[in-house]
Amino acid sequence: GAVVSQHPSWVICKSGTSVKIECRSLDFQATTMFWYRQFPKQSLMLMATSNEGSKATYEQGVEKDKFLINHASLTLSTLTVTSAHPEDSSFYICSAVPGTLSYEQYFGPGTRLTVT
Amino acid sequence: AQSVTQLGSHVSVSEGALVLLRCNYSSSVPPYLFWYVQYPNQGLQLLLKYTSAATLVKGINGFEAEFKKSETSFHLTKPSAHMSDAAEYFCAVSPQGAQKLVFGQGTRLTINP
Numbered sequence: 001g002a003v004v005s006q007h008p009s010w011v012i013c014k015s016g017t018s019v020k021i022e023c024r025s026l027d028f029q030a031t032t033m034f035w036y037r038q039f040p041k042q043s044l045m046l047m048a049t050s051n052e053g054s055k056a057t058y059e060q061g062v063e064k065d066k067f068l069i070n071h072a073s074l075t076l077s078t079l080t081v082t083s084a085h086p087e088d089s090s091f092y093i094c095s096a097v098p099g100t101l102s103y104e105q106y107f108g109p110g111t112r113l114t115v116t
Numbered sequence: 117a118q119s120v121t122q123l124g125s126h127v128s129v130s131e132g133a134l135v136l137l138r139c140n141y142s143s144s145v146p147p148y149l150f151w152y153v154q155y156p157n158q159g160l161q162l163l164l165k166y167t168s169a170a171t172l173v174k175g176i177n178g179f180e181a182e183f184k185k186s187e188t189s190f191h192l193t194k195p196s197a198h199m200s201d202a203a204e205y206f207c208a209v210s211p212q213g214a215q216k217l218v219f220g221q222g223t224r225l226t227i228n229p
Contacts (some may be wrong), residue, residue, distance in 0.1 A: 004159075012203060020137060032215055043206065043219045044160075093159050097215050103167075107159035 004026055004096050006108035011086055011096035013115055021079045021111045032104060035067075037038035038091040060089045084115040105109030118143045118156045130228045135194040137223050139181075139207035142188065149190040150208040150217065151181055160206065166190060176200070185220035202227045 003026040013019045023033055031052050036044040048069050049057040056069035066088075068080040077096075080090050091112050093103035117128040123138040135141050141147060152160040164175025171183040181192045190207060 006159075011119070013220075034216075041224075043222045046216070046218075049216065081199075090156075094159075097211065102160070103210060105213050105215070110157065111157040112157065 002106045004094065004106045004108040006033070006092075006111050008111060010112040011114070013113070015085055015115055016083055018080055018082045019084060019113060021081075021092055021094075021113070023077045023079070023096065023108055024105070024111065025075045025096040025098075028096070028098040030077075030098060031074065032097045033071060033077040034095045034116065035079050037071060037079070038093060040091075043092060047079075057092055068115075081113065084113070085116045086102075089113055089115045107112045117148060118209050118211065118218050120207050120218055122205075122207050122223050124223055126222060126224045128226040129197050129201055132196050135179075135192070135197045136185065136203065137192040137205050137207075138176035139190045139192065139220060140188050141190065141207075141209045143209065143211070145211075146183075146185055147209045147211055149183060150190065150210075151175065151190075151192050152180070152206045152208060153177075154204045154206065154222075156203075162204075163192070176189075195228065197225075197227050199201060199227050199229065201225060 005024045007022045033050040035047045038044050047062045050069045050071040052071045058064045071077040093110040095107045119142045121140045139208050150165045151163040164173045166183045174180045179194045208217045
């Protein structure tokens, strides 16, 4: 149980275009999902907290207009990288928390974004 | 603010040897603590967690960790390393009852045959 999927697993896009990444909790409902960014050989950096039915909470230094997060249902959150630049190339990982009382995060397999 | 420090960005041990990955946290109150493993190009898998119950926590794949409040540490150990243990390991902390995680820098574990 507690499986989180991400789609796509990897994507290549051209500079200036937008790309959407989906995060789904497959067998549980997730009121809260998190989006992380990971550079090669580095740790995970929390980008934002996504709450179903409300606006995402972004960490300091993360551009909310560039990284659009939508948590439209209890099983789906999306991250859209708008007007992508090569420096946005990274590994993006989401996680989901079952219910509202749980503290344990279940992680997706990640999406590798390459902007050319 | 809470923080996590993992001592040693790279640890190398021989197959069959003891694995010790160090993690120290900074928090005014004992937090929840986690160890995750990440294989190349994959997400994170939970190895074990401390949530203010038993201080010695056993996890999957033969790993365990001991919470030591006096040392603000939560080191990860495994008695005998396997080749399949080669991966990146992350220690993470969250305030009790909170959902947000703060990750350490990670430790890459290499197993020598």
